[in-house]
Amino acid sequence: MIKIDINKKLHGASGDMNLSVSLSVKDNEFVALSGKSGSGKTTLLRILAGLEESDGVIEVDGEVWQNSKRSLSPQKRRIGFVFQDYALFPNMSVLENLLYVVKDRNLAERLLEITELRELRNRLPNTLSGGQKQRVSLCRAMMNRPKLLLMDEPLSALDSEMRMKLQREIKVLHEEFGTTTIMVSHDASEIYRLASRVVVLDVGKVINDGTPKDVLLKTSGSQKFSFEGELLDIVKVDVIYIAIISIAQQLVEVVVSSEESKQLIIGQKVSVSTKAFTPIINQ
Amino acid sequence: MSMINANITEIQSVDSLNIVSFDFLGTTLKMMSLDLNAEMQVGRKVVLNVKPFHITIVKEFYGDISYSNKLNAVVKSCENGELLSSVKLLVNGVVFESIITKELALKMELKIGDNVIVMIKANDLSIQEVLND
Numbered sequence: 433m434i435k436i437d438i439n440k441k442l443h444g445a446s447g448d449m450n451l452s453v454s455l456s457v458k459d460n461e462f463v464a465l466s467g468k469s470g471s472g473k474t475t476l477l478r479i480l481a482g483l484e485e486s487d488g489v490i491e492v493d494g495e496v497w498q499n500s501k502r503s504l505s506p507q508k509r510r511i512g513f514v515f516q517d518y519a520l521f522p523n524m525s526v527l528e529n530l531l532y533v534v535k536d537r538n539l540a541e542r543l544l545e546i547t548e549l550r551e552l553r554n555r556l557p558n559t560l561s562g563g564q565k566q567r568v569s570l571c572r573a574m575m576n577r578p579k580l581l582l583m584d585e586p587l588s589a590l591d592s593e594m595r596m597k598l599q600r601e602i603k604v605l606h607e608e609f610g611t612t613t614i615m616v617s618h619d620a621s622e623i624y625r626l627a628s629r630v631v632v633l634d635v636g637k638v639i640n641d642g643t644p645k646d647v648l649l650k651t652s653g654s655q656k657f658s659f660e661g662e663l664l665d666i667v668k669v670d671v672i673y674i675a676i677i678s679i680a681q682q683l684v685e686v687v688v689s690s691e692e693s694k695q696l697i698i699g700q701k702v703s704v705s706t707k708a709f710t711p712i713i714n715q
Numbered sequence: 716m717s718m719i720n721a722n723i724t725e726i727q728s729v730d731s732l733n734i735v736s737f738d739f740l741g742t743t744l745k746m747m748s749l750d751l752n753a754e755m756q757v758g759r760k761v762v763l764n765v766k767p768f769h770i771t772i773v774k775e776f777y778g779d780i781s782y783s784n785k786l787n788a789v790v791k792s793c794e795n796g797e798l799l800s801s802v803k804l805l806v807n808g809v810v811f812e813s814i815i816t817k818e819l820a821l822k823m824e825l826k827i828g829d830n831v832i833v834m835i836k837a838n839d840l841s842i843q844e845v846l847n848d
Contacts, residue, residue, distance in 0.1 A: 674749060687749070
């Protein structure tokens, strides 16, 4: 069990804010940390890792990592950290990068096997693709058998195919090692595949905490198929009106009645929804 | 989802709004649609689809009703779940599926071999794909 109860004043782009988070994370839990940029997600990870100071308490399995009297150094906290930008030692081979953490050759070989990197064990990082480098960082983060694995948008620089492959490997690693994990992610499909819980931060506070489906499923009344968009235009055709709406870089059209059209203002944010029974899925 | 092979026989248009007529083995079907693709033209073969939730089953119907599409059908099977029933219907040899509440399926006493009418509103019908000749 990990108990987090921390406070820190932050000076962000949109003024000062107070990062104030109180969370309990169960053993083996996989938590996705989500929220707008500047909401304090990365700072929270860095505080957990001991890379930034804060007020409050962090306790891991009864061991105090931080309280008002002391704070363990990052090296003494049993954490693994995976950054977006790999942070590998460029002058060491893949295997040496892993063994630098702990000289446990069996564990290194097992991790390289799970992530299909065994053939590349003697290569230098700069000869690897982005996906391969991130798999090396992931293996390296697992080398000291961390109590807590922290990942800061680890897959956001990768293309979608490589992201799916790494998601599968992260899942296998999580199932095999049972490491309690906190991962910053904005990707709904990634969160749904990997996490058992989503915590949403906004301006330094937890505003939502629940299962991926409870938190991410956009609903509007009984409508389960719901998107936010911007109303661009309303065109009258015959006795009906067509609302043209931009949603996630696409345009969609929705037919509305004369009465409905009178309520709408061009340029406003709207939500477009329908019941789950109506949409057709094409492959 | 029910898939229906049909031919486009007529397209009526006002600006971006269209009413498209199809021939489905001698029966006329009508579809309401916004802009059509360039390949959707009179004479083209298409596959139409309709979700099972949008298919209405009618027994012993008299009078007028604002459904454009009315098709004679025979009940092929009726599978009852806890709350819903999946009714398979044969129309011109093609299988349509309608999902209705179980309560209604029992009340209507739907049995295999029953002659019924299948009704679909013109806005619930859509073109799945245009086939190459």
